[in-house]
Each structure stands twice: as structure tokens, then as C-alpha cells.
Amino acid sequence: MSRSLKIAALAWALPVAALAADVEAVKTTVTASIDARRPELVALSDRIWEYAETALRETRSAAALADFAEARGMSVVRGVAEMPTAFVASYGTGRPIVAILGEYDALPGISQKAQPSLEPLTPGAAGHGCGHNLFGAASLGAALAIQEQIAAGALEGTVRFYGTPAEEAVGGKLYMLRAGLFDDVDVVLAWHPSDEIVADTGSSQAMVDFVAEFEGRAAHAAYDPWNGRSAADAAEVFTFALNLAREHVRPTTRMHYVVTGAGEVPNVVPDHASVWTWLRDSSHERVDELLARARDMVAGAALATGTRGTLRVQSGDWEMLPLLSGARLLHENLTRLGPLAFDEEEQEFARQIQRATGVEPVGLAGEIQPLDLEPGEPEGGSTDVADVSWKAPTLHLSVTTAPAGAPWHAWPVVASGGMSIGHKGLAYAAKALATTAVDLYLDPARLAEIRAEFEERTAGAQYRAYIPEGPPPVPAGD
Ligand SMILES: [Zn+2]
Known part of the structure; x- marks a missing residue:
């Protein structure tokens, strides 16, 4: 160690010790x-x-x-x-x-x-x-x-x-x-x-929260079912596709959904169905990939059943x-x-x-x-x-x-x-x-x-929230 370095080291020693005592006193x-x-x-x-x-x-x-x-x-x-x-x-x-x-x-x-x-x-x-x-x-x-x-x-x-x-x-x-x-x-x-x-x-896991919605055509389920197009069928095709995909995702992927609507009574062809879905993985990039695949599944389900399908992102998180x-x-x-x-x-x-x-x-x-x-x-x-x-x-x-x-x-x-x-x-x-x-x-x-x-x-990361434009979904007063 050169002489000048020794002096520098000494000059540091006092404030550091004083700082430590100060810090400990405030922590106490x-x-x-x-x-x-x-x-x-x-x-x-x-x-x-x-x-x-x-x-x-x-x-x-x-x-x-x-x-x-x-x-x-x-x-x-x-x-x-x-x-x-x-x-x-x-x-x-x-x-x-x-x-x-x-x-x-x-x-x-x-x-x-x-x-x-x-x-x-x-x-x-x-x-x-x-x-x-x-x-x-x-x-x-x-x-x-x-x-x-x-x-x-x-x-x-x-x-x-x-x-x-x-x-x-x-x-x-x-x-x-x-x-x-x-x-x-x-x-x-x-x-x-x-x-x-x-x-x-x-x-923590990144995730996206979305609703897959399907619009079909109502009809009498027995008298003129050929006039109907079932939104519930579309929801079934969508969830079937999602479940098949489980074999072809990474072990870090988590996918879960609840069917929040698929008709009211059996004798009316359901004209509306919705599936609330969360997709998770270890990074937002992977979640974005899953989301793109889910969009295809919604489109495919709609095409297969003659209904109209939309995917509406509600929220989500990036990874920590x-x-x-x-x-x-x-x-x-x-x-x-x-x-x-x-x-x-x-x-x-x-x-x-x-x-x-x-x-x-x-x-x-x-x-x-x-x-x-x-x-x-x-x-x-x-x-x-x-x-x-x-x-x-x-x-x-x-x-x-x-x-x-x-x-x-x-x-x-x-x-x-x-x-x-x-x-x-x-x-x-x-x-x-x-x-x-x-x-x-x-x-x-x-x-x-x-x-x-x-x-x-x-550096280089562009944070982008999964929430849609507009105000938060504050519930109306009970
Ligand atoms: Zn918590």
C-alpha cells in the first residue's frame, strides 16, 4: 500500500465508523x-x-x-x-x-x-x-x-x-x-x-387476465335449432383448445379459467358466453406469447361455431x-x-x-x-x-x-x-x-x-401495463 493510499484509508475510517454508530442509534x-x-x-x-x-x-x-x-x-x-x-x-x-x-x-x-x-x-x-x-x-x-x-x-x-x-x-x-x-x-x-x-x-409470475366472449344466435333448441349458433359451443371449443395446449407449453406456464356465462336454459340456443381466463408464466414476454395463442384459439372457436369471438384484456402483471x-x-x-x-x-x-x-x-x-x-x-x-x-x-x-x-x-x-x-x-x-x-x-x-x-x-425495458385505457373498474356503491 502506498503512503497516499494509507492516508486515504485513514480519512475514510472515521466517517464510516461515525456513520455506523449513527445508523445503529436511529435503528434502535x-x-x-x-x-x-x-x-x-x-x-x-x-x-x-x-x-x-x-x-x-x-x-x-x-x-x-x-x-x-x-x-x-x-x-x-x-x-x-x-x-x-x-x-x-x-x-x-x-x-x-x-x-x-x-x-x-x-x-x-x-x-x-x-x-x-x-x-x-x-x-x-x-x-x-x-x-x-x-x-x-x-x-x-x-x-x-x-x-x-x-x-x-x-x-x-x-x-x-x-x-x-x-x-x-x-x-x-x-x-x-x-x-x-x-x-x-x-x-x-x-x-x-x-x-x-x-x-x-x-x-413472481407475470400474468394476463382476460375475458373470451362469444356472440351467437338464439333459436328454439328443438323447433328450429338450425337457425341458432351456440355461443356456449364456442366457449367449449375455446376451453378445449386451451386444455389441449397444456401439453405444448413450458412447465412454468399456469392457465386457469372459469366459465362465467354460457346460456340460461337448455331450450334456448345460448347467444352469449364468456370465459374469464388467467395465463401466467415466468416473464411478460412468455405471457405475451401465450396471449397471442389464446387470441388464435378464440378466433378458431368462433370460426368453428359460426359465432363472433372477442378477447378483452382486463388486467395483468409483469414479473417482479x-x-x-x-x-x-x-x-x-x-x-x-x-x-x-x-x-x-x-x-x-x-x-x-x-x-x-x-x-x-x-x-x-x-x-x-x-x-x-x-x-x-x-x-x-x-x-x-x-x-x-x-x-x-x-x-x-x-x-x-x-x-x-x-x-x-x-x-x-x-x-x-x-x-x-x-x-x-x-x-x-x-x-x-x-x-x-x-x-x-x-x-x-x-x-x-x-x-x-x-x-x-x-436498461432498454419498456414497461407497458396490461390494463386497458380508461378509468379503473370501480364498482357502483352497494
Ligand atoms: Zn397478497
Whole structure:
């Protein structure tokens, strides 16, 4: 080492050490703040768990979160991107701008009590089978812990909480992206309830959501059937073609549909039929290929049956763009927090659910999974967080809120998300997000590293949302 290099190394040593001490002090303060506010955050999550409102109907859930943020000093803009249940809460000025995402929509038909055996809270009602009650409350808890530190002068910049509706259907974030709400964001933080704790390095599936519609000609099914052309027949040909295609797609492809209309009574030749279809694969390019094939199938089905066929794309998601630099930072903060401890009562609650659903009764996974440096093809499932990840660097985390291996989008997740297992995951996720945010505010080098990886990965990519032109499909008031 030359003399000049030695001096340079010494000159670096002091600020780096000072920075580390500073960072650690602020992290200790934000985790203490989350602990202090934990009862309020748990109560907020439990309220949203009880409301269990579905996509674009999350009126009380969105208001509960927005009111909570506003009452604690954040400025809130409600009804953004033409969605009454979308909002942005913010605090501070200037850069960096750190956006923390929250969701709060439930799933229809899976109402469940917070107990380890199947029993609806309200028969037929919706339930939080994806843990979004925890997602919203934890992310807001993290944003408020950062807000306090900006107010105290310990951090400089802006923190925002994005209240993003309708993740389970429609994709609220796609409309918020189109409205330009993420244009100036430096970095996005998000987490998702899960059955393990991990800084995510894997992607998610890209998908397209469309309706294949067929118009035929009605006639008496016995008196003059030759005058009729059955739209139900066309729907059958379309789904038959789709099912035959399963042999000729990649193993990563997922195709699922429901027939949402195919006539009313057998003695009238159906003049209308519709098939609601989702196609998924590991990238949007592959999904585009599948979509082109589906268009041919619709045209072929119409031709074969003498009907008219149309394919109407409703929504879809790109695949997640994971950043290794971001996952490393999250992983460091998870390691700093240590594993999540569940007590024997919680472990037994989980094992009862596992026995009831026929999966191995191994309880809850509170340990931190190692960083997966070679994640391979994404697991099944898509999210509109992925679309955000193409607009701004997005750091994504999974935190245990449900028993290992138990069915997702189902009653076990609703049950665990309404009691202490979910509450522990909530507080843990809030701390992981807030401490990671502290690094982003105080260590410009880490932020620059993440931004550089993002720029490199997105070079040449032209993000294009799958949603059609026009306003989001907000349902009319009930
Ligand atoms: Zn979800």
C-alpha cells in the first residue's frame, strides 16, 4: 500500500465508523417506536381483519389507515388515481423519497374465526386469506417510525405510505403507476405475509387476465335449432383448445379459467358466453406469447361455431424485478433483528391447523432463511408490486404470519392473521422495513448501489401495463 493510499484509508475510517454508530442509534430508536405503538398497530390490523373488504370496496379499511396516518401528522391525499380507496400519506421534504407499500383487500367467501379449526366468522363473507390486514398496518407502522425520525431531525428526506387497493383483483398499483404517483420515488419497500422469513431474491409470475366472449344466435333448441349458433359451443371449443395446449407449453406456464356465462336454459340456443381466463408464466414476454395463442384459439372457436369471438384484456402483471443489492440490505436488517420467537401456544395453534389441512405438523418457521443467490424460476403467483418494481427499485421481504405449508388464500391464513401469530409478524415486518429505510436515508452509497443495479437491469425495458385505457373498474356503491 502506498503512503497516499494509507492516508486515504485513514480519512475514510472515521466517517464510516461515525456513520455506523449513527445508523445503529436511529435503528434502535425506530424499533423502540414500533414496540411502543404496537398495541395501536395491532388494533388497526384487527379492525381491517374484521372489515374484510374486497377489491375496490375497501372503504372502511382505507379510511382506517388514512385516518391513522393523518392523526399522527402525515399529510394524506385520498382517492388518488380515480380510486376512492387509494391514498398516499407523506411526510418530509426533498430526497431521498422512500415509498412503503401497504395493501388491505380481502378475498371473497373465506370468512374464518381466529381459531385453529374451520369455522366462518360470518358465513359467506370475505376473509383476509392473504394477510393484507397485516400488510397495511405493518407498512404504515414503519412509515410512522421514519416520520418521527424526520421530525426529530435524525433523518432527512421524504417518507410516503402508499395505500394500494385491489391487489387481489384489478391491480390498484397499475392505475397508481399510470397516474404518475411513483415517478419521483427513489426506492420502494414492500413486504408480504408468508410462512417464512426471507429477503426475497426470487421473481413472481407475470400474468394476463382476460375475458373470451362469444356472440351467437338464439333459436328454439328443438323447433328450429338450425337457425341458432351456440355461443356456449364456442366457449367449449375455446376451453378445449386451451386444455389441449397444456401439453405444448413450458412447465412454468399456469392457465386457469372459469366459465362465467354460457346460456340460461337448455331450450334456448345460448347467444352469449364468456370465459374469464388467467395465463401466467415466468416473464411478460412468455405471457405475451401465450396471449397471442389464446387470441388464435378464440378466433378458431368462433370460426368453428359460426359465432363472433372477442378477447378483452382486463388486467395483468409483469414479473417482479428482484435486486440483489436490495435483498442484501434487507437480509442484514433481518439478521440484526434476529429470528422471530413464537411461544408454545402459538406453535400448537399452527400444528392444529396443519393437522386439519393435511400438511406436516411442523409449526411456525421463525428463523431467517439464507439469501437465495440462485432463485431459479418463480413460484406460482403474481402481484402488482411487480409492476412497481419496473418503475422504481423495489425491496421485497416475506415475514411469517401463518403455519408452514398450510393452504394460502384459505382459512388458515385468515385464522393466524387475526391473532398473536399475525401480530408478531406485523411488528417484525414493520421493524425490518423501518431499519432498512434508515440505511437508505443515512447511507447514500447503499442507495446509489441499489439505484445502479436497477438502472442496469431495466436498461432498454419498456414497461407497458396490461390494463386497458380508461378509468379503473370501480364498482357502483352497494
Ligand atoms: Zn397478497
